[in-house]
Amino acid sequence: MRLIALASLAFAVAAPALAASPFDGTWKGDTSSAKLPTKPDVILIKDGTYLCSSCVPVFKVKTDGAFHPVANHPYLDEASVKLVDARTVAETDRGKGKVAYTSLTRVSADGKSQTIEWTDVGPDGKTIKGTNTQVRVAPAPAGAHAASGSWRTTKVSNVSDAALTMMLTLTPTSFAMKTPAGYSFDAPLGGKPVPVVGDPSNVMAAVRKVDDRTVVETDTRAGEVINIYTYNALPDGKTIRVTSENRKQGTTTTYLLKRQ
Template structure:
């Protein structure tokens, strides 16, 4: 037996078994967009008399729809918004923070007013390339008389396009520590006993707790200045190939479900 191989085997035999065993969450996971269950509560928008309102935003937004920048407060990801009425069925929104564009979206309502298509580019919580995507909205209640076609209560019916940096995440278990990293720059390292730890790389989240509630289940609680904003419950399947996630948005009182596959 050659010396390097002998030394390597000695080190291997000296390692504790627990240190060699990979946890069920270890590795990179990718969301299967075909299995995403969107929230069942609608977003309520009104564009009338030259004013755009997002009534279900937290906090609510109300700005002139004149294509110019207008300040908004209470939102960690942007501090100004411009809403441009392109035509009777299309609206473009541009969000800025500190004078820099952080997100754009264009929504076009179908001729019958019952569905709408949207596409967006969002770098408000990305430290690299922006997240991009598109999808379809379904109207469940019409807007007030005389309002723009975008007005009404809308459910996100589907997300048929999402960039990879928005759908991938990497986890690692080491002893009693659990770590997360994402292509958009978010990361944390926390004990799995529910104690507070810093959350890095996201303007809207600065704290996190992680609690292992079962062999294959983790509950992650994201916080902003001590206030809970999101709770994610993730459970890895017995074969280790898929992860079911329930995301409870505490700020907007909405819940969504998705499935991620081990890469």
Template structure:
């Protein structure tokens, strides 16, 4: 979940056009400022009752048995199987696999009063083989059905408490109209400004990225999977030397924004 936010929003950090050999204002090492994150308002809607777990807000929506076994799920680029296990009346564990390889594991735990949710995850899909971990908090927007597991209902993202250091860092350089990007997790690409989409090396879904400069000087990145645009990223330099980043999921219709600061 969080990997896509970290990777493909950072991947949009491109420099404005500068003379050859001059250092771009975007050159260097950058880090996400988690405290500045503005998370999506759209709630996640889950249900767990009668042994079936479902996500109606997901695109596409799906439902699987909550039996701890992996089950096929269609329509997702980064995983094709999912398992869900009930730990207790307030806690569940879920995991995803892609082509038989486990790529993610998540624990979701509802507070005793039923109003907050702590989500911890481990992303095992990074190209450099270093698992990335994180923790986020959500708040209840609406209850689930009477008698359903506590995870049931609508939940809104409130904050990302932590993400592994490598997943927050990216090194970038712009020279002669070519932008180079490499994340701490091992994802990388080189794209010509205004040129065609190029492969994101290490991406399990074979994503590509194209970049261009907008009329107001902001920069726009479009990410694609199988030729279909999946996200749009707008970057605007700030007076304090940070970068203001806004990432829109074209599939979900949600946005995330935050600052990037020099590391």
């Protein structure tokens, strides 16, 4: 998630100030408002390997705690998975030699739920954190680690402000956003895609204005659509509804941004 410096209003002698758009300002995501995807994560940890068959691309490495190559992933090139105990799994991912992501998965004693405490490292080196709570929707296969099976995320909590906060600016010709985590873009409305600054996988953002309260951002990588974000500024002037379509995963998430 993202942020951009709020533009100052321009003034002219004997002329009114330019009106700010309903998007202009600092916003923070409300995790309690999120409607999360129902599509489950499907994991198999057995016979010395970790397999995420629901991941795009499919993710498979040994569980010996050493780093192993990961092919065709846009954000990492090697990963380490360690079985801490019968109900706990630790993962560390690296891209170009730098830690990009870590997680610690803890399965409940009854095996019906688990928490994933994660950290993500932004382009400026700032670490953001959060916790995902998941419920089991399919059992672990016989002989597999307790974290195996199908899991649906029901709650996201304890997320760092840097991951939730963004600043937006809409002008008659462009839409800009920036986050404290180091991601930003300033795209022409209806124009060619521009690079998302800070994204190591070369994501490009194109923006179109649907109406005065609706903006659509389409993110692509190498010409392929990755995500589509629809920003709808609600009439209260204090809320933006965001619909995020992950085209790679085939999932949709909605949440609210609150004006700060």
